[in-house]
Amino acid sequence: MRSTTKTMLTALAGSTMFAGAALAELSGDLRIFLDTSNPAPRATMEKMIGDFQALHPDLSIETTVIDREAYKTQIRNFLTADAPDVATWYAANRMTPYVSAGLFEDVSDLWQEPEIAENLASTKGAMTIDGKQWGVPYTYYQWGIYYRKDIYEELGLNEPANFEEMKSNCQAILDSGRKCYTIGSKFLWTAGGWFDYLNMRTNGFDFHMELAAGEVKWTDDRVRQTFANWRTLIDMGAFVDNHQNYSWQEALPFMVNGEAAAYLMGNFAVAPLREAGLTDDQLDFYQFPAINPDVALAEDAPTDTFHIPANAQNKEAARAFLRYVVSADVQTEINNGANLGQLPVNASASVDDDKFLNEGFAMLSSNSPGGVAQFFDRDYPAEMAAEAMQGLQEFMVIPDNLDDILNRLDKVAERVYAK
């Protein structure tokens, strides 16, 4: 799935020249590789690039959209062999292989500029490796529990504030013949979301990151405590049966049909739930409740990013494009409900008037004192994440295998972090 939109505006150059006259003139080619292959994000990106083109008529922009899954493997080839000037990717540990192989350009200079330094401070940590910044974010979204408000109201339940309430709510839901949470763990990462939250609520953000960095053993008692909490939910029968057969999309109907009351997911789940017919009166959101009152709340908020490959040809234009993408107006525009429907990374940008975006924005800006994590498979080294997520799925299906799983993960960790 590759398509190329080549925009050559040479014919129009004369008529639109004045539009870009005030800015520094950029010329040459600018090749942009995108992984935003789903229809809505793709249209958003193409529109944004079109606007950038209008500002810089002398620039010949070539956009290539690659299927999101295929992109994850192709990036290794094109960064080395045929580098574009700008490429999309993900923040945090996911950048590490390319940063350490010297394939991403150090863009710390951009982060020195006041416009970016002041407005993008919240995501700086996720873009930093070895004290340098390697790209800019363009969007992020909250994770949390999306639930059927009508079912909660029918059973007289409130949004839970702590683990006890979470469990008592769940018992009430189970007694009404429904499941508390839907999940589809066929592709494993959804189980990673549950582990992220349970571990951050049980042991805190810092501990979660120490585990990610290999400083703590998986057989540590604190990790076991996380699994013990998880097990209380599993033993209650809180999760839908046979979740190992379903993808995250295939798990949506349980919630739509009212067979399950809630879904721990990223904000991208809202669009398909609405399309399936749930109204905003039926669907609501709450922050994952506290488990251990002594640890500060921390959230998952995966960030998608733009990078300049080290082998790029037109780095000047690429930097201008990155500046453009993170500017307040563009951020407001591309993240609004009609486009990406996510959160803008620029503090001066405004969040679209959407119930879930507003709740998410408020949660991340004021109620996540512990820190903001990316996501299990972005914070943990890829190999560790792959093994661990498989273990998490196994635990959800056969909780009695826990000891075996943790020992196995320790063994993998020994090798992964020894490098």
Added chain:
Amino acid sequence: MASVDPTVTTGKRSWYKRNEIAVTPWLFLAPAILFFAFYVLWPIYQSIAISFYAWDGLGEARYVGMGNYVELMDDRAFEVSLWNNLKWLLFYLLAIPAGLFIALFLNQTVTGIRIYKSLFFFPFVLSQVVVGLVFSWFYLPNEGLLNGLLGLFGLGPVNVLGDPTWATYGIIAAGLWPQTAYCMILYLTGLNAVDPEQIEAGRLDNAKGWKMLWYIIIPQLKPATFIAFVVTIIGALRSFDLISIMTNGGPFGMTRVLSFYMFEKALSEYGFRMGYGAAIAVVLFLIMLVFIAYFLWSMWREEQGR
């Protein structure tokens, strides 16, 4: 204008003319040899070479000697994949007798037999992806047809693809559907070539039923059986797509086979351990080599016999 000296031209035949008999076969073979060397032998050599390194596909490759293989010995996921490969090899062969019996059943002349034959052949025409999807719906834990059928007998429900013990068998059963059709068509053509005189002779000697089948028919179907065996073994070792579609290797890696595990380790989203993946590929190659050697040996023996 210089006159041509006839003695010189006749005495000096071109090099090609002198060696024509020896060279021509090689000229004809050259394209095949080149392609085989470049697309088969060279990659095999490369895989073996890479399997001695730790390499992420980007940075420097680090020589680790037999390190990858030592790790394989101790890797439970590898062990599971190896056993699954054996299960595939063994149970996939059921396609051969199943194909034979369907072929015997269809080898008659009634009205519309061509339609029945094509209906039986139909699954083989389907893409493996479609077969995988159809069977995963068939197996669906709640609304699947299988559980509906079991329900009629008061059994179930079972979650075939979600159960670590049964998932592999479930996928093999899905694979048998098109593979049986393939074997059937091989046997149908084979049955056309069965010598009616031998059957006649058998009848005179009072052979019928199973005896007729075992002593008269099956020996004559030997070429078809050989081809069916070859394609089934190859099919069993290429089981990648069904696994990818139906379970993605899960639940928790229990349905992986070597080819799938290699892909996960070397080329998937979280993989990129090229050396380790190559080591798995080498093991898979060694397993294949056993069969390749057997096939080549039987074909060579066939040639000798003529």
